[in-house]
Each structure stands twice: as structure tokens, then as C-alpha cells.
Amino acid sequence: MSIVNPGKGYSRDSRYITxxxxxxxxxxFPVEPGRYRLVVSRxxxxxHRAVITRRLLGLEKALPMAVAGPTHDKRSWTFDLDPGGRDPVLGIERLQEAFLARDPDYDRGITVPAIVDVPSGAVVTNDYAQIxxxxxxxxxxxxxxxxxELYPAAxxxxxxxxxxxIYRDVNDGVYRTGFAKSQEAYEEAYERxxxxxxxxxxxxxxSRYLVGDTITEADIRLFTSLVRFDAVYHGHFKCNRQKLTEMPVLWAYARDLYQTPGFGDTVDFDHIKKHFYVVHSHINPTGIVPAGPDxxxxxxxxxxxxxxxxxxxxGTPPEPPSAAETVPSQRVPS
Known part of the structure; x- marks a missing residue:
């Protein structure tokens, strides 16, 4: 959820269920395989952080996943990708229903990722960083x-x-740039x-990775912004000093991760573009979704x-994703 103050900057509403x-x-809420459902949007x-982490750690069976459609309205994310427009396990049309099952007076953001307790149908948490x-x-x-080990103690x-x-200046920084309501706020976020x-x-x-000589939580946090940079942030959010493809080190780093099992095989550029260019109608009132980049x-x-x-x-790479979890645009025709 976000707050945009007219004439001022953008502030993220961070009142999550913790x-x-x-x-x-x-x-x-004890860890129990199969009890919970991870609700995401690609x-x-x-x-996306949670999708990658789940894949790398091999939690697919222990923590089943529901994928919402790429767009939403003011009420919440919907399960329009599923038959009948309902999640087949939770039986709901909108993620909002699970938040209201937790708190009928819930008045904060209906956000993903969220983990839902299947027996009660109520959201347990949407605290994405802790998840x-x-x-x-x-x-x-x-x-x-x-x-x-994505978060080694040492x-x-x-x-x-x-x-x-990364969170302050990049993950959230692109939003503070794109949602700025004044030239001053925009330029400050852009420069940072x-x-x-x-x-x-x-x-x-x-250094191949951000911390140590292996992939860690830090790399996952940066990758999900870099992979969206040219497709969305460069044009849609006016983060246009350079494209990612014009920043040699970061572009090579991002390709390295993309080609690592668990990263690129979770990316859905179709969903990414449709979400940003359709949902943010105040930025893109025509709703036209760009065909590129290649x-x-x-x-x-x-x-x-x-x-x-x-x-x-x-450790070892994860196995390829199951047919049910393969990104539709990456499926090989049978």
C-alpha cells in the first residue's frame, strides 16, 4: 500500500500484519507442511522475493502457492487466473476476503506476498521482509x-x-521516483x-555476489528490482538516466542471477508489464502495455x-519448476 501526498513525495504504508x-x-502459528498457502503475484x-526464496529452498510441497492475476482494483488482488475466478484451495475470489477473515475491520493494504492459514481462511502475515x-x-x-544458506549467521x-x-534507495526508491508529485521530490529520489x-x-x-561468495538474501532483494528496471522503471517511473542494459556491471550481474535456477525461471515479464502499465492509470491513463523490450x-x-x-x-541448484508452477510464457509447447 502506498500514500502519495499531492505536491510532495511518496510514502509507503508499512503497517503490515507481523x-x-x-x-x-x-x-x-507453528510451521506445519501443507497448513498454509503463500499468495503471490508474479x-x-x-x-517475487518470496517466490525465489521458496524455489531455492525447495519449500514447494511444504508451503503451497497461489498465484493471483497481474492486475487489481482498489479492493484487492483477484484469482482470475484460476477456473471460475476462485483459488481452488481457499475458495475465495479476492485476497481481501482472507484479510477480512483475520480482521473484519481491516483498513490497511491488501498486499502480496501474504500467507494464509488454510483451516481458518485468514491471513497470518503479509510482512514481506520477515516472510x-x-x-x-x-x-x-x-x-x-x-x-x-541464504541468510548465514556469520x-x-x-x-x-x-x-x-537496497530497500531504501532502490526497491522503494523506484516507487518514490515514479510516484513523486513534485519535481523536487522526483529529482531527490532519482538522484538517490x-x-x-x-x-x-x-x-x-x-565480487560476483553482494555479500560473501554465494547467493544470499541481499542478492534476491536487488534482483527483483533489476529485472523490472528496463521493462517498467526506466520509462514508466522515469528512472531514465540509463537503462539496466547500459550499466555494464549491474547488467552482467543481473544476467548471471537470471540464468541461475530459481531466478529467471520465476520471472513473468508479461505479468510485470501488465500490472504496472494497467494498474497505475494515474501514470499511464491510456492503459497501453508496451510490447518491448526484447x-x-x-x-x-x-x-x-x-x-x-x-x-x-x-548446496545444489533446485530442480526445474513443476509444470503447474512454470511461468506460462516460459512453457515449451507440447
């Missing part, structure tokens, strides 16, 4: 064999520090965004292997 699903059930960068950390820490008993302070900079991207480029010039460049060689690093550390 109940946690934990191994010991201290918040009343369009949403915040939900992925808890997938790593609290759901460890159900990780696949060979699952990577690196957590650095991951948290880098992640906070590209200053941070420049510093990240310097950090990654001689995504084939994401598969070009990146050369980042020369920097060393081990994507999964002592």
Missing part, C-alpha cells in the same frame, strides 16, 4: 536436500545493512536511486564466472 509462522509456534517485486527470512530460518526442517549483519540500503546503483556497481565489479538479452553470456563464487555454496 504475526510470524515459527518452528516453535510462539505466535500461535508481477509484484515484493512477492523470506523465516523461510530460511523457521522452515529449515522442510528445506530440500542441498538447499543453500553474514547477517552485512546482509541486513546492504539490504536496508542512481547514486546507490553506482555504488552497487562498484561493489560488484570485483527479453532475449537476458540469456546472453555474462562472464561473471571469472570472479569465482559458488552460487549455492555447498
Amino acid at each position: 504475526t510470524r509462522i515459527t518452528a516453535d509456534g510462539r505466535d500461535g 508481477a509484484c517485486p515484493w512477492a 523470506t527470512l523465516d523461510m530460511s530460518l523457521e522452515w529449515a526442517a522442510y528445506h530440500r536436500d542441498g538447499a543453500p 553474514l547477517r549483519p552485512e546482509i541486513d545493512a546492504v539490504g536496508e540500503e 536511486l542512481f547514486a546507490r546503483l553506482d555504488r552497487l556497481s562498484e561493489r560488484l565489479e570485483d 527479453p532475449s538479452g537476458w540469456l546472453e553470456p555474462h562472464g561473471r564466472e571469472a570472479l569465482g563464487g559458488r552460487p549455492f555454496g555447498d
Whole structure:
């Protein structure tokens, strides 16, 4: 949910439901395979983090996933991709129904990712930042064999520090740029965004990953913004000093991750573009969804292997996604 003040800047409404699903059930919701349903949209960068993390850790069976359509109205995300327009497990048409089942007077954002308790039909949490950390820490008993450590204890302070900079200046920064209601607010967010991207480029010039020599939570947080940059943020949000493809280090880094199992195979450019260009009618009143850019460049060689690093550390890549979870635009015709 966001707040845009006329003539001023943009402020994200961060009043999330912070109940946690934990191994010991201290918040009343113990980790139980099959009990919960992760609701996402493939369009949403915040939900995309959870999709990638779930894939890398192999939690598909323990934490089943519902995919909402790429667009929504003021009421909430809808399950228009499912037969009859209802999620087949929760039996609801709108994610809003699960939030109201938790609190009939709920007046905050209906956001994804959200985890729903299937027996009660109520949302447990939509605290996107904690959701992925808890997938790593609290759901460890159900990780696949060979699952990577995405949030290793020794690196957590650095991951948290880098992640906070990425959130403030990049993840949220593109929205503060795109939703600015004054030239001053726009230029401030724009400058902070590209200053941070420049510093990240310097950090990654001689290091394959952001923290340590393996993929961590920090890389996931940056990737979901980079993969949307040229398709959406550059034009739609006026983040146009350069395209990602014109920033050599970040473009190679993003391609490296895209070509890593669990990253590119979760990307749906069709959903991404449809969401931003249709839902943000105040920015794009015509509702026209651009045909480009050509995504084939994401598969070009990146050369980042020369920097060393081990994507999964002592672990292994995840298996290819199941047929049910393969991104529609990436399905091979039978």
C-alpha cells in the first residue's frame, strides 16, 4: 500500500500484519507442511522475493502457492487466473476476503506476498521482509536436500545493512521516483536511486555476489528490482538516466542471477508489464502495455564466472519448476 501526498513525495504504508509462522509456534502459528498457502503475484517485486526464496529452498510441497492475476482494483488482488475466478484451495475470489477473515475491520493494504492459514481462511502475515527470512530460518526442517544458506549467521549483519540500503534507495526508491508529485521530490529520489546503483556497481565489479561468495538474501532483494528496471522503471517511473542494459556491471550481474535456477525461471515479464502499465492509470491513463523490450538479452553470456563464487555454496541448484508452477510464457509447447 502506498500514500502519495499531492505536491510532495511518496510514502509507503508499512503497517503490515507481523504475526510470524515459527518452528516453535510462539505466535500461535507453528510451521506445519501443507497448513498454509503463500499468495503471490508474479508481477509484484515484493512477492517475487518470496517466490525465489521458496524455489531455492525447495519449500514447494511444504508451503503451497497461489498465484493471483497481474492486475487489481482498489479492493484487492483477484484469482482470475484460476477456473471460475476462485483459488481452488481457499475458495475465495479476492485476497481481501482472507484479510477480512483475520480482521473484519481491516483498513490497511491488501498486499502480496501474504500467507494464509488454510483451516481458518485468514491471513497470518503479509510482512514481506520477515516472510523470506523465516523461510530460511523457521522452515529449515522442510528445506530440500542441498538447499543453500541464504541468510548465514556469520553474514547477517552485512546482509541486513546492504539490504536496508537496497530497500531504501532502490526497491522503494523506484516507487518514490515514479510516484513523486513534485519535481523536487522526483529529482531527490532519482538522484538517490542512481547514486546507490553506482555504488552497487562498484561493489560488484570485483565480487560476483553482494555479500560473501554465494547467493544470499541481499542478492534476491536487488534482483527483483533489476529485472523490472528496463521493462517498467526506466520509462514508466522515469528512472531514465540509463537503462539496466547500459550499466555494464549491474547488467552482467543481473544476467548471471537470471540464468541461475530459481531466478529467471520465476520471472513473468508479461505479468510485470501488465500490472504496472494497467494498474497505475494515474501514470499511464491510456492503459497501453508496451510490447518491448526484447527479453532475449537476458540469456546472453555474462562472464561473471571469472570472479569465482559458488552460487549455492555447498548446496545444489533446485530442480526445474513443476509444470503447474512454470511461468506460462516460459512453457515449451507440447
